[in-house]
Every structure is written in C-alpha cells, then in structure tokens.
Amino acid sequence: MTTQPVTSSRLEPLGTVVPSSVPTHWYNLAADLPEPVPPHLHPGTREPLTPPDLAPLFPMALIEQEVSTERYVEIPQKVREIYALWRPSPLIRARALERELGTPARIYYKYEGVSPVGSHKPNTAVPQAYYNALEGITRLTTETGAGQWGASLSFAASLLGLTCEVWQVRASYDSKPYRRAQMEVYGSVCHSSPSELTEAGRAIRAEMPDTTGSLGMAISEAVEAAVKDPGAHYALGSVLNHVMLHQSVIGQEALAQIAEVEERVDVVFGCAGGGSNLAGLTFPFLGKNLREGTTTRLVACEPAACPSLTQGEYRYDFGDVAGLTPLLKMHTLGKDFVPPSIHAGGLRYHGMAPMVSHAVNLGLMDAIAIEQDDAFAAGLLFARTEGIIPAPESTHGVAGAIAHARAATTDEVIVIGLSGNGVLDLPAYASYV
Amino acid sequence: MTTQPVTSSRLEPLGTVVPSSVPTHWYNLAADLPEPVPPHLHPGTREPLTPPDLAPLFPMALIEQEVSTERYVEIPQKVREIYALWRPSPLIRARALERELGTPARIYYKYEGVSPVGSHKPNTAVPQAYYNALEGITRLTTETGAGQWGASLSFAASLLGLTCEVWQVRASYDSKPYRRAQMEVYGSVCHSSPSELTEAGRAIRAEMPDTTGSLGMAISEAVEAAVKDPGAHYALGSVLNHVMLHQSVIGQEALAQIAEVEERVDVVFGCAGGGSNLAGLTFPFLGKNLREGTTTRLVACEPAACPSLTQGEYRYDFGDVAGLTPLLKMHTLGKDFVPPSIHAGGLRYHGMAPMVSHAVNLGLMDAIAIEQDDAFAAGLLFARTEGIIPAPESTHGVAGAIAHARAATTDEVIVIGLSGNGVLDLPAYASYV
Structure with missing residues (x-):
C-alpha cells in the first residue's frame, strides 16, 4: 500500500446529512471580552504581528480567524460533514458517580472521546487541514506530545487529501508506539524529536544529547520544516486563538444540551494544558456570563507538575524553545522549562493559550492545580462507576x-469536560493500579 | 485504591432517561427458524441438556434464554440504562469509501466501536453480569483471546458490583498488555492461560509447556474455576444462544435506522469468529426475510486461517479443549485445532455458534473466507477514507x-457490521503498513 492519500477530490462535500445539533458557526470569545486579548508580537521586531508575518506558516483563513473579533464564524459544510462522524458529542449525566459520592450535586460530563482518535483534538485538526488544502497546501507539519494531536492531524489530513509529518517528543515516541502506529495508519510520517532533520533539532541534540524532548523543542522543528517548504504549512493543536475558536463547538453543544435538562450550570471543570479543551468547553459559557449576566463558575484544572496558570508569570514569551514562534502574552513557566515526565503528556506545556491566560488574568476564570495521584484516583473511580476510562489529561478535570x-x-x-478517553494510556493506569 | 467494587447497590436503576431508539426487547431468531436449532448435549450422557445441568455455570434467566423460542425477550431497565451509554450505535453512510471505490452501490456501516471498550461485546456482557448479580452471584470467570471480551465483562462487572477473573490466551496476554490493563482498571484480575491455577491448565502445561494457548484451553480453565466456587458463575462471550439473543440489539437498531433512508437492504457483511457479531447484526434481517419474504443476503466473513464455516464439519463438538462444555452442534475444525496466530484474535475459534451454523446449514446465510492481507488492506482503505480504524476482526467484513x-x-x-475499532490493535496495523 502507498502512504499517499488515495484521491485528490477530498474537498468536495459528500452530501452527508448533518444533524442540526452540530453547530453551524464557531463562537469567538474575543467579541465579548471586556478588554481585547493582547496581540501576538513579532519575535524579531516585538511589534504586533501582521497577517503577512504568519503567511509562511498558516493559510489566510486561519490568520484572519486568529485576529477576528467577530462573534460567530461560519463552519464550512465539508468540515461539518466530517464533524458529523462523531458530533454532537454526548453530554451524559454521571448518575452512578453521584450515587457513589453521595453528593446532592448533579454531575454531567461532555465526552469528546467519541471522536475517531479518542479526544477533542480533531475539532480543530479538521478545519485546519481543510483551510490549508483549500489554499493549495499539500503537506502539513506539526509537533505532538503524547500523540493525540499528531494522530488527530493525521486523521484530518488523510480525509482531506494532505500528507502530514509529525515531530513527536522523544519520551512519548519511545513509550507510546500505539500513537505512532495510529499516525502511520492514516498515512503520516512520525519522527522522534529532537531529530537530525532540522537545524533546531541538531542544535538541541548537540547541546543536550540525552534530552527526552519537549513540546517546545518539537514545535521548533515542525515550524522550521514548514518554513523551508513552500508547499507546506505548520499546524498547531492548541494555544492559538483560532484553535480556541474551533474548539467552541464543545461548549456550544454543551450549552444547548444542558438547557434541555437544567435551568443553570453552577460550575464547569476542564483540564488545561495548552488550553484548547478548556476554552472549547468554557468559552461559550463565559460568553453567556458576559452577555447575559449568568454566573457559571469556570475552573481550569492543571497538573501540579506543570502549573503555568497557578505558578507561572503572565508576560510575553515564546511558544517554543528555539524562539521561532511569535511572542505570546500568556501565563508561562518560561520557554526553557522542561516539565517532569507526567502521564498526562498533553498537559506538559510551559505556556497557556493567550485567550485563557487573559480570561484568568481578568478574573473571569479560576485555576487550580491537581496532583497526579489525585487525578488517577479520580479517573479510576470514574471508570469503575461510569464505565468510561478518562484520558490522563481529562482526569484532572474529573x-x-x-x-x-x-x-x-x-x-x-x-x-x-471529558476531553478524551484513556484507551491508549492504559499502561499509565496499570502502573497506578 | 482497592480492586473491590465500590458499592453494593449497583442493581438499582439510576433513573437515566433511555432514548426510545434503544431497543426494549431482544429478538430471538429461534422463533422464526423453519427447523429448530439442534439442542446442546450433556458431555457425559450425550442427552439434550436440561436446565439443572447448566445451573453450576449460568443463572436461571440465561439458561431460560438459551432454550427460549419466544420471539422477543424484554430487556431489563437497568441493562437499557447501561446500553444508553453508547446505544443506539450509529449507522453511517460510507460516502467517502463509495467515492474512492467508484461504486454505484450505497455502503453503510453499523459501528459498535463506540462502546466504552470499543467493540460489540458489552451488548451481552452487561445482561450477563446483570442476571448473575440478580441471582446473588458475586464473582464471574471467563476466558478471553485478544481481550475484547475480557475487557467487556470487566466493564460490566464493575458497573454491576461483581468481581471478575479472566483467563487470557497466553499469546495475547504476552503481546497485548493494554487489554490486560483495561481489565485491571475495571478491577478485574487477569491470568495467562494455560495457568497453574486450574487442573485443566496444569494438565495442558504438562503436556505442551510451550503452547501459546487457545480459546478452547482458556474456556476449560474459566469453567473449572466457576464450577469449584459456589459463589461464582462462568460467562461466555459468544457461541451460545443467549449471546446471539443479546447481540440482536445491533440488527434491530440497524433495521430501524436503514428504514429511514432506504427501502431495502441487498446484502449484509459481518465478520464471524464465534458468531456473535454476525448474528447480532444479521439475525433481525434474517427474521424479516423469514417472516416477510424480504431477500436480504447475509454473508459471514471468516478468516481463511480459521475457516470453520467454509472448511469445518457440521457436527457435535465440544466448545473447549478439555471437553468440559456441553456438546454443541456446529461447524467445527475440531476442538484440538489450534489456529495460527493471526492478528484478528477474536476470530481464532475452532467452532461457530450453533444458531449461525444452523442458519448456514439451512442455506439461510452464506459464508466466505478472507485472507489476512486482504483484510488489512481493506481496513487501511477504510481508515484513510472514513476515518475510523476498524478492529482486525471487523476488517474481514469490510x-x-x-x-x-x-x-x-x-x-x-x-x-x-463494523464490530469494533482497532485502537488497541494498532501494532498489528503498523506491522502491515
């Protein structure tokens, strides 16, 4: 079998009937914030980025979304067709967990593990691949930690007729062969990062030959590879404003689903790594708070081992180690921070999405830090009562x-916000059990 | 954390609102067959089994279902509540695959991979655990091959407050640690079979110390363990009539879902190992053929490496190696047949469900054998067009x-019939890619 995509007409809608419960527009929190999100800065000039600055990396449609303050952005029909494979994702009442806890509270979870790769990441992978293909791009590069994002972009690239190359953090590349296989099944190529394939990778290896890698390093490699190939673009699975936008399908659906059974929501808990799962679920609730005066409390749950929101500084920092990305105003532990090798690989990031950081800084959201053992204990209790094994990332919200x-x-x-299932993280659970 | 179930009140319904699209009754093909299914025979007397013969292994409700000829059996509300976690499973039009194949046919797939363990197996695991718990049983024993069934029964046991002990075929125990971890997360204990824990296991190990095991051997061990413990029962994940009954939710849903968009179904393809996925999807279609004169063709797709329907004899044989089970009239390769170590571990069984065998023998269903390479090629094409990676078993139907x-x-x-996803079989795909 070839690893090439099998047809070139993947952008045409197939004629799938998409349920009306799949959102028609993404929701943009920027329209409702009391103060604008601080702009990203050019890494050289430290001036606000202009669209041409980002053109080597992203298609114009995504660049426009990155700076948009429109409240709603229409979702292309082709993207909705692919979303319909798993969307709307279910909102489920956790009655068995409630009974086990003996709580008078009513607990619901919004479950993104029903996507073909088992997490919320395809919500943005699909539109990112779509807009790139529409602009004539044929190859995507990206980084991945535990592999959820690499697998998601591989899935989207496969369906939309693109090739995809992934730099995976070495620690995960070595310990999670299933995720790499998942990328390969979808036709992608996966490299261990830092690699010998990029200048950034070679420089890091020369300096730190035994490094287990980091997302920051892998981003440097994927960005460099995209910049050097005119037919290639880079795709980022979290942090940026357009990713938060795409993930808003989660919260929009949740708002509609909960409104059928409850008058109000008191509090929402979501895990926070780069911020995309958290933003996707909570921003539509936050927008409602800001527009309608509701008082739903929104809580970011981050790992105590990588506490950017609760321990980091709120300042401009690079998104990667090499300093190739724009400067982002965010809660950061510093671009050179190498997080400990916790099981929730998807939460091992030194920074935090600027929109999430801004919302926390304005006091619109809360943040708490969760110890790994408490997260796993919660995941195990959830699995044994509700039947779904949460991803290690998701256990922080649980x-x-x-x-x-x-x-x-x-x-x-x-x-x-149950951002994904833990099926490919079972060895982590086994070591905890 | 303890591995004990966390509460003892797990049999009470939780009050979940179950959608009306989740079947209220199981469908029993025995009511519509032109000739009765040949009875199971006692392994000692070779006389038809009586209910007391089965009482050491199964609760009375399941024994009654095993011999029932009622067309519909009501599904307990507690079971429907748990089904509602993933049922109705989606019926999806494979438009991208159609376009890739350039076929004028319309292709649909009924996707059981949405269950918490990723396959159709929980459809019977849940009612089996339920009826056992209702009869006061506290411990279940079973065997598993690749691990789908062991994980499914572990899931069901956990939700219904039972402990569960699984004997897993050694080849899979050694090569598939994720499945074992899945069972342990749900609180079960998993042994490599043949083990030193049973007389059957010790005898096999003495005779064949290097055996990689087989389902037949593992069944012998699990049955022996159940018989020796008055508080324990045994659970079988396929083959028996009551399992076919429980799986009928698949085909009933599919009939209702397809009727919304198509006037007729011409042909149904499902993979066949022990027969439960195949029966679950096809029996409701076959019943309609028999009652209403429709002519939907039903095709069992078995692996060429383990071809019980296409190459086996139709005769009475044991379900296990040691000859502890009842004699079943079925297509069999002989109880001592050790199938080659193919990736579709769930299809490595020497026999075939008596109800499926009977239907094939009466000419009501067809059977074809699929080579492993053709199955994987089909799985890869499906993944790269439809986005879902089929289980190796399911690729045979694809x-x-x-x-x-x-x-x-x-x-x-x-x-x-897409019986499950291949997320925990990714290394098998990787070796094929």
Missing part, C-alpha cells in the same frame, strides 16, 4: 469536579 | 463488502 461534589451541600449543577 | 462493491453494477445497498 478530580476537580469530584472534590467539589464531595463538598457540595446543595443540588448544584456541575459539568466536566 | 473486505467482503469492498470486494462486493467493486463488482457492483447497480445501486444496491450494502451494510457492513
């Missing part, structure tokens, strides 16, 4: 919600 | 359907 529900004295309504 | 669709000259309607 842990936050469980602690809250145990202390609850009223019939408040809690929503958990 | 391969049958693709070959049929390539040859199609009219707009016929094809339904594929």
